Amino acid sequence: MKHFSLKTLSLIFVFVLAASVFSACGVDPNVKQEDDRATSDYVVDTGEDTQETEREGYHSYGNGKTDPVKIGGVDVSVKDFAVRSYELAFMMAQKNFDKPTDIPVDAAVQYAFSHVYIKDLNTITNKAMQYRDATEKQIRDTLKAYFGTDDFDVTSSVLYNPEKKIFEMWIPQYGTNIYYTVDAVNVSSDKAEITSTFFNELKRSTMLGRATVTVAVQDGKPVIRSLKAE
Numbered sequence: 001m002k003h004f005s006l007k008t009l010s011l012i013f014v015f016v017l018a019a020s021v022f023s024a025c026g027v028d029p030n031v032k033q034e035d036d037r038a039t040s041d042y043v044v045d046t047g048e049d050t051q052e053t054e055r056e057g058y059h060s061y062g063n064g065k066t067d068p069v070k071i072g073g074v075d076v077s078v079k080d081f082a083v084r085s086y087e088l089a090f091m092m093a094q095k096n097f098d099k100p101t102d103i104p105v106d107a108a109v110q111y112a113f114s115h116v117y118i119k120d121l122n123t124i125t126n127k128a129m130q131y132r133d134a135t136e137k138q139i140r141d142t143l144k145a146y147f148g149t150d151d152f153d154v155t156s157s158v159l160y161n162p163e164k165k166i167f168e169m170w171i172p173q174y175g176t177n178i179y180y181t182v183d184a185v186n187v188s189s190d191k192a193e194i195t196s197t198f199f200n201e202l203k204r205s206t207m208l209g210r211a212t213v214t215v216a217v218q219d220g221k222p223v224i225r226s227l228k229a230e
Contacts, residue, residue, distance in 0.1 A: 058123045063182075064180075071192055078185055082182050085213035088224075095229035109167065116138050124171060125173075132168075134166065135167070139167055179198065179199040179201060179202055183210075192215045192216075193212055194215060
């Protein structure tokens with residue numbers, strides 16, 4: 001032991017201590033370690049759904065605050081009403097109304113007529129136009145279901161055939177994909193305001209417009225009360 005200097009003994013002690021630390025951490029200092037970031041489960045959230053891809057046909061691609069909400073104990077589908085606001089604002093060109101009866105009767109009847117046969121208007125194929133007819137009761141029932149009122153002079157619509165006493169229409173070629181993000185859902189005791197931003201493509205980089213639809217519950221069912229869009 002006398003052949004070792006104090007400096008040499010100190011170096012040996014430091015080496016042994018370092019080796020014990022690496023051993024305790026499960027790391028071999030003589031083996032090249034993989035970059036922690038390469039093996040980590042941590043993923044940076046870019047705000048985009050990387051799994052989302054275009055599908056065949058016409059669909060609604062939504063993200064954001066899309067979970068259902070409750071108004072007075074009634075479940076309200078945020079996604080459904082985001083799509084309804086798109087239909088009204090960007091298909092029917094009814095971007096602003098404070099109450100449903102502000103909608104021109106022809107637009108209201110056309111909207112109801114289409115929904116007699118189709119739940120989501122954007123899914124209507126463009127391959128072939130289809131002729132349909134509907135009764136006054138069907139139109140009024142559909143208006144009541146969507147807006148909570150049928151207080152429209154529906155038989156004054158250009159779609160009404162007074163001789164046959166039916167409504168007639170070629171179903172418009174609405175088929176399109178809807179890309180949206182629900183930005184805000186403000187819920188009070190008797191209504192919800194759902195604000196959505198719409199885009200032109202799946203990656204949602206080019207904005208088409210924005211709409212806020214007010215939804216209330218009537219007779220235990222959610223209905224559209226108003227719409228503001230730009």
